[in-house]
Amino acid sequence: MTNPTPAPATLSVCGTVVARYCDGSDVAPTLSPRPYLHPVTTLGQTTVTEVYPDDHRHHLGVSIAVADVSGVSFWGGRTFTRDRGSVMLDNHGRQHHVSWITVDDAHLVELVSWTAPDGTELLREERSWTARPISPDAWALDVATRLCNTSGRDLSIGSPATNGRPRAGYGGFFWRAPIAAEPPRVFGPGLDTEDQLHGSRAAWLALVGRSPQGRAWTLVFTQDGPERDPWFLRAAEYPGVGTALAWSRRLPVPAGSTLERQVTTVIADGCPDPAALADAARKRP
Incomplete structure (x- = not known):
């Protein structure tokens, strides 16, 4: 049964609230409003997400953010252009929460409409957020998206990289972590530098850092399904991890097609050991 009201919702693991859902309706238009999770916490209640940071005001916790859908920005802020570099354009789209499909303590499923600045729908998405326990000190968040092109025409997904800025292929799932006194350490299978992991298709990627209050936390990211996109990673400048749907070339999204x-x-x-956490995450009940 659907619920058209984007009422406050949370995700819990074993009775502990670990994430809060925000529909994004109060986000400024130039930040590309969208649903997101914040705060997301460890089971020990250390916050591991950030919103509206001074360095990138359009970073919103955990969200699906795409820099270029046939010229419309669902990322927020400035757009990179070949002729003028990074500039502010009147091209910001909006992701509207349409309705709930499922609202449970550990599982949220929603319908989201992706609209252009003129209100035209480009994509209709079914998005699920699922929380599940991994160990006494760890839990997993599964974020699944099914994007259907409902525009009636062929679309394509781009990025600053496809518009001329090398190695800036961000756009897709994105997690913004809080800045602390020291940048987080980064790890992958056989890799341990930001430069090695950025743009790689590593089986997993980990950030290990501390909160501004000094509490240690670990985040381990894996991609499920037949498609594994390159990773977008920032650690020294700010802590953020995402996937890159359009790392070096535009991704076609034909009319009526679905991207998962x-x-x-x-x-x-x-x-804890990131590799062990990645293995544990793959063992679903």
């Missing part, structure tokens, strides 16, 4: 992706993130207290 799923990312699982393990959220843990302390500094």
Whole structure:
């Protein structure tokens, strides 16, 4: 049964609230309003997301944010152009929460309408947010998206990279973590530098950092399904991890077609072994 009202919703693991859903309706138009999760916390209640940071006001916790859907920005802020570089354009889209399909303690499923600045719908999305326990100190968040092109015409997904800014292929799932005194350490299977992991298709990617209050946390990201996009990673400049739907070339989305992706993130207290967390995340009940 659907519920048209984007009422406050949370995700819980074993009775502990670990994430709060926001529909994004109060987000400024130039930040590309969209649903997001914040705060997301460890089971020990350390916050591991950030919203409206001074360095990038359009970073909103955990969200699906795409920089270029046939010229419309669902990322927010400035747009990179070949002739003028990064400039502010009147091209910001909006993701509207349409209705709930499922609202449970550990599972939220919603319909989301992606509209252009003139209100025309380009995409209709079914998005699910699922929380599940991994260990006494860790839990997993599964974010799955099914994007259907409802515009009646062929679309394509681009990025600053496809518009001329190398290695800036961001757009898709994106997680913004809080800034602390020191940048987080980064890890992947056989890799341990930001440069190595950025743009890679590593089986998993981990951030290990501390909160501004000094509490240790670990995030481990994996991609599920047949498609594994390159990772977009920032650590030294700011802590953020995303997938890149259009790393180096535009991704066609024909009229009526559906694009599906799923990312699982393990959220843990302390500094457990990231590889072990990635393995545990794959063992679903």
